[in-house]
Amino acid sequence: MALVAVQCPHCGKQEVVKRGKTDNGKQRxxxxxxxxxxxxxxxDYAYQGYLPAVKEKIIDMAMNGSGIRDTVRVLNISQSTVINEIKKRILPAVNSSSGVVTLESKRYCRYDSEG
Ligand SMILES: [Zn+2]
Structure with missing residues (x-):
C-alpha cells in the first residue's frame, strides 16, 4: 500500500485524514x-476557481489592471468567480481608502455589465 502525502490546499499542512467520498466519487x-x-x-477539484492560489491570482491581476475578461481567459475560470472575488476582496478595502481607488473599482464593475 502506497502512502501518498496529502497536503491541505488551504493551509499547506499535511495533517489530513480521509473523510468519505464526494457525490462524483472523489476522495474527500x-x-x-x-x-x-x-x-x-x-x-483534484474539477473547478480551479475554488483554490486559494487561484483566488490570489485573481486579486493580483485585478491590482495590476487586468480586466475581468482577461482574468477569466488567463486563469480559465468563470466570470462570476472573478467578480465575486473582486467584490469580496478589493471593494471592502477600497471603501475605506481614497476616492482614486474607488474610481478604479468602478472600472472593474463596468466590465461586469459589458457581458
Ligand atoms: Zn488545512
Whole structure:
C-alpha cells in the first residue's frame, strides 16, 4: 500500500485524514489543522476557481489592471468567480481608502455589465 502525502490546499499542512467520498466519487479529505479555514477539501477539484492560489491570482491581476475578461481567459475560470472575488476582496478595502481607488473599482464593475 502506497502512502501518498496529502497536503491541505488551504493551509499547506499535511495533517489530513480521509473523510468519505464526494457525490462524483472523489476522495474527500478532512484537514485537522484547527487554524485552517477549510474543514474538508478534495485534492483534484474539477473547478480551479475554488483554490486559494487561484483566488490570489485573481486579486493580483485585478491590482495590476487586468480586466475581468482577461482574468477569466488567463486563469480559465468563470466570470462570476472573478467578480465575486473582486467584490469580496478589493471593494471592502477600497471603501475605506481614497476616492482614486474607488474610481478604479468602478472600472472593474463596468466590465461586469459589458457581458
Ligand atoms: Zn488545512
Amino acid at each position: 479529505y478532512l484537514c485537522k489543522n484547527s487554524q485552517c479555514s477549510a474543514s474538508t477539501f478534495i485534492l
